[in-house]
Each structure stands twice: as C-alpha cells, then as structure tokens.
Amino acid sequence: xxxxxxxxxxxxxxxxxxxxxxxxxxxxxxxxxxxxxxxxxxxxxxxxxxxxxxxxxxxxxxxxxxxxxxxxxxxxxxxxxxxxxxxxxxxxxxxxxxxxxxxxxxxxxxxxxxxxxxxxxxxxxxxxxxxxxxxxxxxxxxxxxxxxxxxxxxxxxxxxxxxxxxxxxxxxxxxxxxxxxxxxxxxxxxxxxxxxxxxxxxxxxxxxxxxxxxxxxxxxxxxxxxxxxxxxxxxxxxxxxxxxxxxxxxxxxxxxxxxxxxxxxxxxxxxxxxxxxxxxxxxxxxxxxxxxxxxxxxxxxxxxxxxxxxxxxxxxxxxxxxxxxxxxxxxxxxxxxxxxxxxxxxxxxxxxxxxxxxxxxxxxxxxxxxxxxxxxxxxxxxxxxxxxxxxxxxxxxxxxxxxxxxxxxxxxxxxxxxxxxxxxxxxxxxxxxx
Amino acid sequence: xxxxxxxxxxxxxxxxxxxxxxxxxxxxxxxxxxxxxxxxxxxxxxxxxxxxxxxxxxxxxxxxxxxxxxxxxxxxxxxxxxxxxxxxxxxxxxxxxxxxxxxxxxxxxxxxxxxxxxxxxxxxxxxxxxxxxxxxxxxxxxxxxxxxxxxxxxxxxxxxxxxxxxxxxxxxxxxxxxxxxxxxxxxxxxxxxxxxxxxxxxxxxxxxxxxxxxxxxxxxxxxxxxxxxxxxxxxxxxxxxxxxxxxxxxxxxxxxxxxxxxxxxxxxxxxxxxxxxxxxxxxxxxxxxxxxxxxxxxxxxxxxxxxxxxxxxxxxxxxxxxxxxxxxxxxxxxxxxxx
Numbered sequence: 040x041x042x043x044x045x046x047x048x049x050x051x052x053x054x055x056x057x058x059x060x061x062x063x064x065x066x067x068x069x070x071x072x073x074x075x076x077x078x079x080x081x082x083x084x085x086x087x088x089x090x091x092x093x094x095x096x097x098x099x100x101x102x103x104x105x106x107x108x109x110x111x112x113x114x115x116x117x118x119x120x121x122x123x124x125x126x127x128x129x130x131x132x133x134x135x136x137x138x139x140x141x142x143x144x145x146x147x148x149x150x151x152x153x154x155x156x157x158x159x160x161x162x163x164x165x166x167x168x169x170x171x172x173x174x175x176x177x178x179x180x181x182x183x184x185x186x187x188x189x190x191x192x193x194x195x196x197x198x199x200x201x202x203x204x205x206x207x208x209x210x211x212x213x214x215x216x217x218x219x220x221x222x223x224x225x226x227x228x229x230x231x232x233x234x235x236x237x238x239x240x241x242x243x244x245x246x247x248x249x250x251x252x253x254x255x256x257x258x259x260x261x262x263x264x265x266x267x268x269x270x271x272x273x274x275x276x277x278x279x280x281x282x283x284x285x286x287x288x289x290x291x292x293x294x295x296x297x298x299x300x301x302x303x304x305x306x307x308x309x310x311x312x313x314x315x316x317x318x319x320x321x322x323x324x325x326x327x328x329x330x331x332x333x334x335x336x337x338x339x340x341x342x343x344x345x346x347x348x349x350x351x352x353x354x355x356x357x358x359x360x361x362x363x364x365x366x367x368x369x370x371x372x373x374x375x376x377x378x379x380x381x382x383x384x385x386x387x388x389x390x391x392x393x394x395x396x397x398x399x400x401x402x403x404x405x406x407x408x409x410x411x412x413x414x415x416x417x418x419x420x421x422x423x424x425x426x427x428x429x430x431x432x433x434x435x436x437x438x439x440x441x442x443x444x445x446x447x448x449x450x451x452x453x454x455x456x457x458x459x460x461x462x463x464x465x466x467x468x469x470x471x472x473x
Numbered sequence: 474x475x476x477x478x479x480x481x482x483x484x485x486x487x488x489x490x491x492x493x494x495x496x497x498x499x500x501x502x503x504x505x506x507x508x509x510x511x512x513x514x515x516x517x518x519x520x521x522x523x524x525x526x527x528x529x530x531x532x533x534x535x536x537x538x539x540x541x542x543x544x545x546x547x548x549x550x551x552x553x554x555x556x557x558x559x560x561x562x563x564x565x566x567x568x569x570x571x572x573x574x575x576x577x578x579x580x581x582x583x584x585x586x587x588x589x590x591x592x593x594x595x596x597x598x599x600x601x602x603x604x605x606x607x608x609x610x611x612x613x614x615x616x617x618x619x620x621x622x623x624x625x626x627x628x629x630x631x632x633x634x635x636x637x638x639x640x641x642x643x644x645x646x647x648x649x650x651x652x653x654x655x656x657x658x659x660x661x662x663x664x665x666x667x668x669x670x671x672x673x674x675x676x677x678x679x680x681x682x683x684x685x686x687x688x689x690x691x692x693x694x695x696x697x698x699x700x701x702x703x704x705x706x707x708x709x710x711x712x713x714x715x716x717x718x719x720x721x722x723x724x725x726x727x728x729x730x731x732x733x734x735x736x737x738x739x740x741x742x743x744x745x746x747x748x749x750x751x752x753x754x755x756x757x758x759x760x761x762x763x764x765x766x767x768x769x770x771x772x773x774x775x776x777x778x779x780x781x782x783x784x785x786x787x788x789x790x791x792x793x794x795x796x797x798x799x800x801x802x803x804x805x806x807x808x809x810x811x812x
Contacts, residue, residue, distance in 0.1 A: 237688025240689070243609070243610050318482075319591030319594050360567070364568070365595060366589065
C-alpha cells in the first residue's frame with residue numbers, strides 16, 4: 040500500500056479550523072491520521088515527506104479550466120492540463136464544456152471523465168447548459184448530473200435569453216449544483232477586444248464596457264429572486280470570473296438579500312490592469328478583459344470581505360500561432376494553473392495581508408463547496424487524500440518555457456511569485472514534486 | 474507600455490507610433506525632410522539606390538500609398554507593392570508569414586497599412602525589420618501627423634523658422650473635428666502636436682468622441698488635449714490667437730446610423746462653412762487628411778478657399794516620407810541629413 044507520511048509541516052485546513060504543526064498519514068487514498076508532531080513516529084509508510092517549514096493544505100480546487108479535449112489537443116489535453124494543475128498545487132479541476140464538440144451529452148461527459156484520458160488529478164466537468172452552447176434549449180441536467188456533472192455552463196458565452204436562463208436555473212435548483220454564468224451581454228461587446236476606457240481609446244481598440252458584465256449579473260439575480268418568489272425553488276447561480284466593481288456590488292447585495300449566489304475571481308483580474316495590454320500583447324487578452332485599477336481593487340475588496348467565494352484560474356491555453364496574430368484576431372484567454380498560487384500569495388497574502396487560512400479556503404474548501412464536492416477541500420480525518428505541500432516563503436519567477444501545459448500564453452512569464460509547490464498529492468498519489 | 478523602454482524590441486528606424494518620439498527625434502525628421510527636399514534630384518536618387526522597400530497594404534489607400542511609393546522611388550529605392558487582394562494574404566497567409574516572406578525576398582523595410590490596430594507592432598516583432606506604420610485600424614497614422622506638423626510649421630504665421638522644441642507651437646490651438654473615435658489621424662495628431670507646445674481641442678458628438686479620448690492626454694504630451702463639443706466655441710478658441718488650425722475629419726455616413734444625431738444635424742453643428750470660419754476663426758488654417766467628403770464635414774468653398782492648406786499637406790506627405798524612409802534604412806545616412 041502506498042501510504043504517505045507528511046511530517047513536520049504546518050497544517051492549514053480551514054474547514055476543520057486547524058492551523059498548527061501536525062503530522063499527517065495518508066492511507067488508501069484517505070486522510071488516515073492527523074496528529075501532533077511526533078505522534079506518528081512509529082508508523083511506517085512507503086513514502087515520507089519532510090515538510091519542515093512548509094504549509095500542508097488541502098489540495099487546491101479550480102472550478103474553471105479549459106482542457107481543450109476533445110477537439111483542440113494542439114492547445115492542451117486532459118493529460119497535459121491536469122499535469123499543469125498538479126504543478127500548481129491543484130488536485131481537482133472542473134473542465135468547461137467549450138470543447139469540439141461541445142460537451143453537452145452524457146456520452147461526451149463520460150468520455151471526458153474516462154480514466155483513459157489520463158487525468159493526473161481529479162477531473163470534474165460542467166457540461167453545457169444548452170445544446171451546443173447555442174443558448175436555445177437546455178441540456179438534460181438530471182441525466183448529466185447522474186453522470187457526474189458538477190454544474191452547467193455555456194462558458195465563453197452567456198445564456199443570453201431570459202427564458203432559457205430561467206429554465207436552466209429552475210432545472211438546476213432541484214439537483215444541488217449551480218448554473219455557472221459567463222456574464223457578458225454579447226449584444227454590447229461585438230468587435231471588442233479589451234476593456235473599454237482610455238487605454239483602449241489610445242490603442243484604437245473597441246472596448247467591452249462594465250455594463251456588459253453588470254447587465255447579465257443583474258438579470259440573473261432578478262431571475263433568482265423571481266424563481267424563489269414564484270416557484271418556491273432556491274436555485275444556485277455561480278458568477279464566473281467577476282471583473283468589474285459594478286458586478287461585485289450586485290453580487291454583494293444579492294448575498295445580503297439571501298439569494299444563493301456564489302462567484303469566482305481569476306488571479307489576473309486582481310493582479311493586472313488594462314495597461315498590461317501594452318504594445319498589443321495578446322497574452323494580456325482574455326474575456327472578461329483586464330479592467331482598470333478601480334475594478335482591480337474592487338476584486339481585492341470582494342476577496343477580502345468575503346463576497347468572493349473562490350479563486351478560479353480560467354486556464355485557457357492557446358497555441359503560439361493563434362496568439363501571434365493581430366490583437367483583435369487573437370483568441371481570448373491565458374494559462375493560469377501554474378501561476379495561481381504564486382500570484383495569490385504575492386498579491387493577497389503578502390501584498391494585502393490576507394491570512395494564509397483565508398487564502399487556502401478561497402482555493403480549496405470554498406470552491407469545493409461551490410460545486411458540493413464531498414470529502415475534498417479539507418484534511419479532516421477520512422476525507423480524500425488531496426494535499427498540497429508548499430513553501431510559503433519561497434520567492435521565484437515563473438518561467439513559461441518550463442510549463443507543463445502545452446501552451447505558453449501567459450502574461451506572467453518572468454513574473455515574481457511567492458510560495459512554491461513542493462508536492463501535490465491526489466487521492467494519496469504523489470502527482471507532482473517541486 | 475507605449476514608451477521608450479520597450480522600443481528596443483523593434484528595429485531602429487521603425488515608426489509605429491508618435492507617442493514615444495522625443496522632440497529631438499521629431500526635429501531630426503523635419504530637418505532631414507528639409508535637406509532631402511532641397512537636394513538636386515540626382516543626389517536624392519543616390520540616397521537609397523538599390524535598397525528594397527516593400528509596401529504591404531491590407532487596406533485601400535490613394536495618398537499614403539502613392540506618396541510612400543513616390544518617396545521611395547525619388548530616393549532610388551526599389552519598391553514592391555503587396556496588397557491583400559493580389560497576394561497569398563487572400564489564401565489566409567498570416568501577417569507574420571507574409572512579413573517573413575518579404576524579408577526572405579530581401580525587403581529591408583516594410584511600410585504597412587492594416588485594418589487592425591497594432592498590426593505594425595506584430596510585423597516589426599516578427600520580422601525584426603524597420604516597419605513604418607502607414608495607418609493601423611483606429612490606432613495611429615504617424616506619418617500623417619508629421620506631415621500635418623510640417624504643414625503647420627510652414628503655414629502658421631510667425632512659426633516658420635522657429636527652432637523645434639517643446640515651445641515651437643506654444644499659443645497654437647488645433648481643433649480636430651469629426652469622427653475622432655474611428656480616426657487614427659486624430660490620435661496621432663493629438664499625441665504629437667502637444668509635444669511641441671500646441672493645444673489640441675477635440676470636437677464632436679459624444680458618440681464619435683467619447684470621454685475616453687482623454688486617454689490621449691498623457692504625461693507623454695503634457696496633457697494638452699481637451700474635449701470641446703461646441704464647434705463654434707472650439708473654433709473661437711483657435712481664432713482668438715494668430716496660430717489657429719481647423720482640422721476636419723471625414724465622416725462616414727454609415728457611422729452616423731444609429732446615433733441620436735442625423736446627418737442634417739451633424740452638418741448643422743459640425744460642418745466647416747465659410748460663414749462659421751469667418752465668424753469664429755478667420756485666420757485659421759484649414760486642414761483635412763483626406764479623403765474628404767465635400768458638403769458633409771466641409772463646405773467645398775472652404776476646402777478650396779484661401780485658408781485651406783489641404784494640398785500642401787499632400788505635398789508635405791511626400792517630403793516627410795522621404796525622410797522617414799532614409800531614417801528607416803540607414804541611421805547613419807539619416808544623421809548626415811539632419812543637421
């Protein structure tokens with residue numbers, strides 16, 4: 040049996056309230072013991088990790104990644120994308136459905152989740168909310184949930200029609216998973232390639248306005264309220280990659296009202312602003328776009344005050360030839376799995392003073408809770424042995440050339456990171472050593 | 474970031490934007506323009522004799538293409554024109570590969586006109602060649618701004634002969650009116666002219682001139698860019714001193730569609746008429762980068778009138794572009810004609 044002992048580390052497990060020196064025994068893919076230092080000295084294990092000076096935390100959970108398989112494996116595959124996840128400390132990732140073909144059927148979902156795809160960490164998926172993500176007819180939520188769906192989304196596009204979104208929320212309400220919305224009113228963003236504002240004006244690029252995001256968030260919240268009042272149901276809306284102060288305020292108010300809304304923020308949205316587009320750097324092009332500094336600070340405020348439920352990368356690999364195009368023609372998206380923890384620790388922990396336990400909660404327990412994962416996002420006795428061991432003090436620079444991802448499209452090549460992953464363990468298997 | 478710091482990524486002699494051009498470099502370009510213009514034509518024809526220049530045009534153009542081509546020929550260079558309608562671009566070849574192909578065929582400099590903002594940066598990075606931006610999307614048209622500057626320097630009373638520095642255009646107000654949002658000419662002028670001390674007033678309805686245009690006012694140009702939506706008021710500010718300029722931009726009728734403003738309203742509020750010019754700024758220079766739509770943004774009588782320097786602009790375009798080509802192809806040769 041491949042038992043693993045992790046000794047001398049500082050366990051930070053927000054779900055169980057532990058933040059202290061503890062030794063950990065992982066056995067048969069589960070957390071088998073959490074003891075005071077020295078408490079496991081008589082236990083023999085196949086592998087022992089010395090975590091002195093390290094943080095031992097629940098494996099990170101990313102509810103928003105694009106793994107490009109099936110159909111676009113020149114950008115990424117499930118195997119390479121999950122290898123990048125492991126290198127970033129993630130033990131669970133949720134694949135978005137905008138593959139080719141779109142993941143909108145049980146057969147497609149089962150194919151994706153099949154062990155033959157070679158996922159190195161636990162792979163979950165959110166299938167499409169509507170067939171083909173065309174926004175017209177909702178998929179079979181019940182059947183897909185049975186097959187493992189952890190939510191429904193047309194990510195990359197919004198569910199634009201009110202009636203269709205309402206139907207999706209109602210259908211999801213009964214089965215305990217969210218409808219995860221890419222909040223962009225695409226009727227307002229045609230031809231746009233970055234954030235609207237003075238920088239876009241100077242660069243001569245059409246800009247996506249704050250309203251385009253806020254209008255969909257506002258509409259979805261109105262639908263939630265309406266469904267609670269008229270249908271007596273309590274649907275769960277998850278707002279993906281919030282990027283504007285306006286949307287953050289709407290979500291904060293909806294939470295205060297008691298509606299079931301959760302949201303995620305991506306590291307680039309609290310790290311960079313639209314100035315990073317610079318000389319038309321297509322590695323600073325994503326959707327939603329990098330916003331201005333007030334919006335960036337609003338993301339940080341939302342993270343600090345608890346409005347934000349989780350950090351998600353929106354890992355979106357693209358091949359070099361696709362990004363080496365005119366800015367307006369280049370596809371949206373950047374990779375993010377290997378830079379998330381380093382940026383979060385740099386910007387939120389070191390920069391803003393966010394407690395380490397909060398950082399870890401935002402990347403493990405809370406995202407696990409958003410999609411109702413059982414036994415993950417915590418190191419409680421008996422939970423799945425998903426663990427990340429990282430050196431919280433290590434300062435290093437990310438080198439895109441050394442990425443496990445097939446793609447290199449990141450604005451963080453050479454950027455400073457704080458905290459380095461030393462080991463990632465998924466269900467008791469060591470899947471990464473740094 | 475636009476700025477000098479990153480300019481090393483691009484070959485020396487490239488002109489992608491005016492934003493990072495120091496005043497000393499502007500002065501050098503203008504000095505070279507004067508020298509080359511005064512040269513006997515056989516001497517001029519030796520400057521770039523046998524050098525290979527590619528004109529890569531993804532958009533149609535009359536003035537810019539012809540003047541770059543004539544400028545290159547005057548200097549003795551060999552030119553080749555590649556346009557999107559008669560090349561492998563039609564077959565889907567990328568800008569990068571098109572640039573690499575031109576380089577492999579011996580092009581030493583590429584002049585690019587492209588519908589996408591920022592395309593010249595991509596080409597300059599991909600090829601390592603000096604690239605001259607001949608207009609990219611809604612972004613910039615640097616050679617146009619330089620020729621506009623040269624026209625002002627020659628035609629504004631009391632300015633001709635001044636040394637080129639941060640105060641050369643002190644007291645000069647330039648009103649740029651029309652579809653600022655879509656205009657690369659407006660952007661380049663608003664970024665360039667304040668470096669020499671001019672005040673730029675942008676004028677137009679909010680649909681064609683959003684507040685975000687103030688993004689053109691930056692530390693790079695002293696922040697001397699303002700919005701004044703009332704055309705008469707803007708013109709009066711240009712007319713209150715000797716050195717005023719009314720620069721009009723083409724209005725594409727289809728861009729007025731969907732705006733609160735109809736064509737008749739636009740004409741009433743923003744057309745440069747004789748009456749308006751005489752009432753507000755009787756001594757102002759009238760400029761237009763072309764193509765101009767007579768009867769829309771400008772009355773034909775004004776375009777042909779005594780204040781108009783529109784044809785001087787075209788002539789200056791040819792001259793300035795000779796200097797930009799010499800600068801692009803040989804730093805040493807350029808220096809020899811800048812003093």
